[in-house]
Amino acid sequence: MTDSIAANPDRLLPADPGTRQIARELYADVEHLPILSPHGHVPAEWIADDEPFTDPTSLLVSPDHYVTRLIHASGVPLSELGVGSGAPQGEAASRAAWRRFAEAWPLFDGTASGYWLRSEFEHVFGLPSSMVDALGSNADTAYDAIAAKLADPGFRPRRLFEDFNIEVLATTDDPLDTLEAHGRLAKDESFAGRVIPTFRPDPYINLAHPEWAARVARLADEASDGVPGFAGYLRALENRRRYFVEHGAVSADHGVRTPLTLKLSPTEAEALFEKARRGEATAADRDAFEAHMMYEMARMSVEDGLVMTIHPGSFRNHHAPTFAAYGADTGHDIPFAVNYTEGIRPVLQDFGTAKDFHLVLFTLDETVFSRELAPLAGFYPSVYIGAPWWFLDAPDAMLRFRSAVTETAGFSRSSGFIDDTRAYCSIPARHDTSRRIEASFLARLVAEHRLTEARAHELIVDIVDAAPRRVFKL
Template sequence: MSQSIASHPDRLLPADPGTRSIARSLLERVQDLPIISPHGHVDAAVIEHNTAFPDPAALLVSPDHYVTRLIHASGVDQDLLRPQTGAKGDPNAVPDARTVWREFCKAWPLFEGTASGYWLRTQFQSVFGLREEPDAGNPDASYDAISARLQEPGFRPRELFKDFNIEVLATTDDPLDSLSSHQAIAADPSFHGRVLPTFRPDQYLNIAHPQWQDNVERLIAAAGDGGTGYGAYITALENRRRYFVDNGAVSADHGVRTPRTLKLSDSEAARLFDTARSGKATAQDREDFEAHMMYQMARMSVEDGLVMTIHPGSFRNHHEPTFNTYGADSGHDIPFAIDYTEAVRPLLQDFGAAKDFHLVLFTMDETVFSRELAPLAGFYPSVFLGAPWWFLDAPDAMLRFRSAVTETAGFSRSSGFIDDTRAFCSIPARHDASRRIEASFLARLVAEHRVTEERAHELIVDIVDGSPRRVFKL
């Protein structure tokens, strides 16, 4: 039965029996280590309030763009993948959550061989305890089984946080967020994990963002120094970063179109800032200002200690009709080729060797793994390799990453696994997959007599546990 795939002890391990035996031993060394998740998108309020999860469709289908995009590609209308209540709140409007789940079950065969299929299959068995996988023949039975599980008193975020063996979970937060949920969690003596905020200023730096002007006005009013111009804007960003640090943040994350950086004089930056506020900025002005602000974010990280992570290379909202109807993060963000070497040079000229500055570079363009990222991380003390991200956080892609970067940068220059997920229940499946891939890669090196088995055991512990603690200053 396909169900056995999710529980097979050798899943994702090498096919060769000798190498597999080595990988089993390595995996056993790290299988029970706590989960360190230094970058993700789970809402801290979910942990604070500890409320029951919603229905199966709202939990596992509708918010997961990995899932909805592939079903949509098969010809299913996106309206059928999101529960509706009708324009006037009609509870009988179609589709309801059960109807969405039926569409997912019909589409389940589409996920064979995909990373989403692997994570979901693992969740169905290890988290929800399903005896049979969802399919077109049992949608109501699987819906009812998961729904019953979701209503169990022990199936709440805080209990699962402990059951999943999560030690650190970082969220992604707006610079003007009060961080009240983080404060409440930190002050609760009954909660023993760490839920850390992450400073995410994209919509305050990117002039092209439709709410940029309003965001900037709110930012300056809330955290500026009483001024109204570029200087007050910079001061406000610095003040909010310090507020995040005071509330436990260890990193600032930047979802930019490209990794370009640019060092402008204060007068030129102020001119671009004023031009943008007047609504007269050109496309080049927008690109230059965002690139300059990435340089400024690095400067601030050197000063306040926040780890700087860069997530570039996604053509956001590729299909305008879908964006207009469903908004962002609805499955149609598409990767494109990027250039890192020249793009980050202005930043690295000034901060590449700065004491205690950590810059974690991610990519969805795997052609830069060995050509640019590994050489950068292999020279600059500040640069670390972000784990395979988004379309690349899949078993074969993670193996390609290790093969591409290790010969130049070794193991010590990588960030450790980053799950980057909103899907709380998928976190253990994602980290388990990463640990199995690391065991597989190291086992091959041992089998080829390139690394001793004793050293491989030390390396895998450092990859899984040491690297994320070291790189994210935990």
């Protein structure tokens, strides 16, 4: 047995010896299965260009709001962690920010971020556990070791794609993206992986987005086929979705404020659209328009086959001064309660039983799992329960999720694990975490004589591998 937490073969498995042995055997079934990542934020350019990562801070600290938010909570300004365009640049600044992170390392004890980072440090970068345990006093040594790894040609993004055993990696893309990087990868015979785009129309649907009018004008110019008004706007979105399908996309993702959907008449929708273009839309108008556009997105998914995923329930940019100074996605998005049962009903009335329509519902409000999502997925053929996301993608929360949804919806109605990350080097750790948690949950059912061991071995392969292929039409 090793003293390293990250290298302990029984990490995250049940403490009871008998249950743990069952979990070990179940985990062994899926430990080496390829990684399927049908929703994430790694840019396709990273893989297509295959350029080396620049430095440890810009890879592991500055862009990771899981990391920066907790250090900021202890009183460290985000600028000292390399966040924002105004942060100091260069090797000296990168090293200084890394030292701040290393000093704060004890803050991550017990957190999912700490678990993933420890795994990355030891398994991906080869740091000894003794160095990781005392990262604060080993900051420069660790920085140098990681920097040397990043300079190694064997550590380029494509080689890591292979080493991580990734089979499918989905990116998240603007509707007007040319998808040039995806095209290069698809034509590159030296690259055996599969990198697929995801249609993400949020800035074109959310009237509160500061660039909504400009983006919609460009969308009309490029893709409306000359059709004016709201009808042209819909035509342009439909055309761009088809372009994504032609370039390998399997899903359209929606980071909406709430799960509200609304079916407006063409006249009502046109009026709201024109009101927004004149800059006269109210907050109520914004909510109604976004809700109607979610209905339209569902209609389009029924027509073009893109899986529809919904990620609601985040109060974006909660701290206005931080947003003004550092921009979006800098750690101050805060979850709030959502209502799926009423909100999603207009879509389900018309499309809930539509052939081949797949609707994957995510939440940051875990009370929704058992109260709303499991019952919805337990009736509507179109509905699948999205894996624990963002603040809930931690070991104990994953166990709570599995307990909350399984007794009502079984195992077949969930999406499979979704890493939803830009933190490329954390992808193996995140998927491994999920596989260990699934093994632990199934082992308990076997130990309690609620499931046969043979069936548990079938289920864990289905959960890890078959489910994401099935749900995301891979």
